[in-house]
Amino acid sequence: MFYRRKHLLAIEGLHPPEIGHLLELADSYVLLNRSGKTQRDLLRGRTLINLFFEDSTRTRTSFELAGKRLGADVINMSVSTSSVNKGETLLDTAATLNAMQCDLLVVRHNQSGAPNLLARKVDASVINAGDGTHEHPTQALLDALTIKRRKGRIEGLTVAICGDVLHSRVARSNIHLLTTMGSQVRVAGPPTLMPAEVAKFGVTVFHDMKEGLAGADIVMMLRLQKERMTSSLVPSEREYFRFWGLDAEKLAFAKPDALVMHPGPMNRGVEIDSAVADDPVRSVIKEQVEMGVAVRMAVLDTLSRGDGRNDA
Amino acid sequence: MMRDTLFTNVRMIGEGTDIQGDLLVRDGLIADFGLALGRPDGAEIIAEDGAILCPGLVDMRAALGEPGFEYRETIASAAVAAAAGGITTLACLPNTMPAIDDPALVHMLRTKGEETGSLTILPYGAVTRGCRGEEMAELGLLREAGAVAFTDGSRAIASSRLMRVALSYARGFGARIIQHPEDPVLAAGGAATEGDQASRLGLPGIPAAAEAIMVARDIRLAQLTGGSVHFAHISTGEALDLIRRAKDAGLNVTCDTAPPYFDLNETAIGEFRTYQKLSPPLRKDEDRRAVVAGLADGTIDAIASDHRPRDTDDTRLPYAVAPPGGAGLATLLGITLGQVHNGNLPLAQAIDLLTARPARLLGAKGGHLAKGAPADLCLFHPDRIWKVEAGKLPGKAQNTPFDGRALEGKVLGTWKAGRRVFGA
Numbered sequence: 001m002f003y004r005r006k007h008l009l010a011i012e013g014l015h016p017p018e019i020g021h022l023l024e025l026a027d028s029y030v031l032l033n034r035s036g037k038t039q040r041d042l043l044r045g046r047t048l049i050n051l052f053f054e055d056s057t058r059t060r061t062s063f064e065l066a067g068k069r070l071g072a073d074v075i076n077m078s079v080s081t082s083s084v085n086k087g088e089t090l091l092d093t094a095a096t097l098n099a100m101q102c103d104l105l106v107v108r109h110n111q112s113g114a115p116n117l118l119a120r121k122v123d124a125s126v127i128n129a130g131d132g133t134h135e136h137p138t139q140a141l142l143d144a145l146t147i148k149r150r151k152g153r154i155e156g157l158t159v160a161i162c163g164d165v166l167h168s169r170v171a172r173s174n175i176h177l178l179t180t181m182g183s184q185v186r187v188a189g190p191p192t193l194m195p196a197e198v199a200k201f202g203v204t205v206f207h208d209m210k211e212g213l214a215g216a217d218i219v220m221m222l223r224l225q226k227e228r229m230t231s232s233l234v235p236s237e238r239e240y241f242r243f244w245g246l247d248a249e250k251l252a253f254a255k256p257d258a259l260v261m262h263p264g265p266m267n268r269g270v271e272i273d274s275a276v277a278d279d280p281v282r283s284v285i286k287e288q289v290e291m292g293v294a295v296r297m298a299v300l301d302t303l304s305r306g307d308g309r310n311d312a
Numbered sequence: 313m314m315r316d317t318l319f320t321n322v323r324m325i326g327e328g329t330d331i332q333g334d335l336l337v338r339d340g341l342i343a344d345f346g347l348a349l350g351r352p353d354g355a356e357i358i359a360e361d362g363a364i365l366c367p368g369l370v371d372m373r374a375a376l377g378e379p380g381f382e383y384r385e386t387i388a389s390a391a392v393a394a395a396a397g398g399i400t401t402l403a404c405l406p407n408t409m410p411a412i413d414d415p416a417l418v419h420m421l422r423t424k425g426e427e428t429g430s431l432t433i434l435p436y437g438a439v440t441r442g443c444r445g446e447e448m449a450e451l452g453l454l455r456e457a458g459a460v461a462f463t464d465g466s467r468a469i470a471s472s473r474l475m476r477v478a479l480s481y482a483r484g485f486g487a488r489i490i491q492h493p494e495d496p497v498l499a500a501g502g503a504a505t506e507g508d509q510a511s512r513l514g515l516p517g518i519p520a521a522a523e524a525i526m527v528a529r530d531i532r533l534a535q536l537t538g539g540s541v542h543f544a545h546i547s548t549g550e551a552l553d554l555i556r557r558a559k560d561a562g563l564n565v566t567c568d569t570a571p572p573y574f575d576l577n578e579t580a581i582g583e584f585r586t587y588q589k590l591s592p593p594l595r596k597d598e599d600r601r602a603v604v605a606g607l608a609d610g611t612i613d614a615i616a617s618d619h620r621p622r623d624t625d626d627t628r629l630p631y632a633v634a635p636p637g638g639a640g641l642a643t644l645l646g647i648t649l650g651q652v653h654n655g656n657l658p659l660a661q662a663i664d665l666l667t668a669r670p671a672r673l674l675g676a677k678g679g680h681l682a683k684g685a686p687a688d689l690c691l692f693h694p695d696r697i698w699k700v701e702a703g704k705l706p707g708k709a710q711n712t713p714f715d716g717r718a719l720e721g722k723v724l725g726t727w728k729a730g731r732r733v734f735g736a
Contacts, residue, residue, distance in 0.1 A: 191537070232474065235441075235448045238453070
């Protein structure tokens with residue numbers, strides 16, 4: 001047992017054996033899922049609450065499926081994102097959940113750090129399912145599992161994370177995970193979509209996509225939100241696609257066997273061309289979704305054991 | 313095939329070059345230059361005692377009337393004025409109607425320049441859509457289409473946030489942002505530099521500090537973003553001090569000025585002469601002297617015409633409501649040479665400020681005397697005198713702030729890609 005924490009709030013700070021353990025366990029769940037067998041007894045009698053303050057289809061469904069496959073009682077709570085999700089409401093929610101004797105609490109919130117706040121106030125194990133522009137740890141784990149199964153390793157690979165890094169929790173979790181596990185990580189995109197001093201994360205920064213992709217083993221695309229146009233960080237979709245959208249021409253700069261990844265949902269024709277997204281050989285986007293369920297099963301399994309855990 | 317042209321016994325000045333000798337033009341290129349070249353058969357011989365041959369001038373700031381203000385000036389008319397001024401390359405401002413915020417318009421301007429046969433037009437792209445100062449324009453696509461840098465022209469980029477984003481985004485394309493350095497809120501409604509002169513005339517004032525405030529802010533933003541900023545028509549000593557320090561600190565900061573700011577001061581307004589209404593407004597003489605010093609010590613990177621054509625409907629208005637701007641193409645060289653004649657500026661340095669240095673800022677090919685370079689040339693006589701007269705200037709725009717002046721230094725001929733386009 002290498003993972004002894006009570007929660008999974010972030011990738012940052014995890015040690016290689018902890019990540020390695022979660023990936024190995026997840027890998028075993030991939031096989032189990034494919035064989036059609038289930039482990040309905042593992043989380044029997046445990047309560048998993050999906051607490052989503054932000055709209056989500058795939059992540060919530062993925063956690064729900066993972067919980068059910070392990071036999072947990074799964075409850076979905078969608079909280080209106082409109083006006084109420086202020087600090088006080090969040091703590092009120094925490095008090096309510098505590099009273100319900102929840103064991104596993106999966107949280108998505110549009111504010112960075114909201115899961116950390118909840119973790120301090122509830123008895124349950126908290127799993128961050130995406131908080132603001134901070135982290136999305138299970139996404140990084142499922143991406144790592146996808147890479148590891150395809151390439152046989154993570155260490156030593158060159159991974160280019162491309163697009164709106166500034167607003168991406170997926171990018172941050174992936175940068176932490178991949179650098180921890182020994183990949184060479186690059187970020188590529190317009191300077192206006194790069195976090196300040198991002199090089200201090202241990203990545204190399206590129207503003208020219210082709211330079212950023214040159215020789216890469218993995219190309220990870222990020223979603224570009226429409227709001228980036230109205231806030232004038234990029235001028236238009238057509239310009240974005242021309243310079244930072246992944247099409248066959250730019251992908252040709254990566255290694256011939258480079259894999260294309262995207263956390264979804266995709267903006268086709270903005271950050272990725274359909275021909276690339278649907279490429280049966282290069283694109284592993286659908287596989288990422290499958291890995292998501294296995295990774296979340298591994299996380300729920302690990303956190304629910306709680307034997308000899310540290311309160312971290 | 314084009315006939316050869318041989319300039320004989322002429323003083324040739326270009327960056328790093330200052331020699332007396334011959335220069336041969338063949339097939340539109342500078343084929344050779346040096347001491348006493350042979351005379352090819354059939355070559356046209358140009359011999360002018362005491363004349364100087366330099367690269368065609370590179371004017372990094374001019375407003376053209378096209379598209380949208382053809383009643384003020386057309387590209388064809390600006391090309392005539394430019395050729396008469398020895399200018400063979402010109403960068404034009406994007407705050408036209410429509411603004412140059414679409415790649416197709418950049419192509420259009422480049423093509424129209426080629427069609428003149430005498431003037432290379434290097435378009436600036438708009439920083440913001442419509443030059444309205446709100447949403448960033450498609451800098452990448454504009455750059456690909458041939459925009460040499462980005463500016464909102466005579467409109468300052470007011471929002472600090474927008475300027476930050478633009479500097480940062482343009483950096484990704486290796487492009488410079490050119491700022492009209494004037495705090496627009498502080499300057500709003502003003503018609504002359506604030507001070508005793510404006511007070512006496514009863515004109516609303518613009519504090520000279522409006523320039524330094526914007527320059528200080530943008531230097532700080534260039535530092536924050538790693539971007540490149542260029543300040544147009546610098547006119548105050550305070551701004552120059554800031555720029556000097558920024559350059560010493562190794563920041564990507566450059567600037568130009570225009571002839572009115574080292575040749576005239578606020579007293580030129582006289583009896584409300586609207587030809588002298590400029591933006592930024594003419595300054596006190598101490599600022600004018602600081603601009604001269606900035607030219608001499610290299611703080612200022614280029615001299616641009618800051619040409620802004622106006623027609624009589626624009627200029628026959630009460631001073632405070634008349635639109636600012638002066639015609640400047642035909643007088644660019646002559647006014648600059650004034651600083652050579654009065655001993656403020658060495659001749660070679662003056663020529664560099666009009667040729668090689670702006671060419672480098674724009675990433676343009678011209679501006680140098682080199683074998684194999686396009687034969688864009690300006691032949692002038694440094695001592696010959698002519699009088700500037702509004703109404704008799706080449707081209708359509710007649711609103712010269714130097715009306716009535718006798719200038720020492722006259723363009724004798726201009727060549728574009730080896731073809732004589734002025735002074736035949």
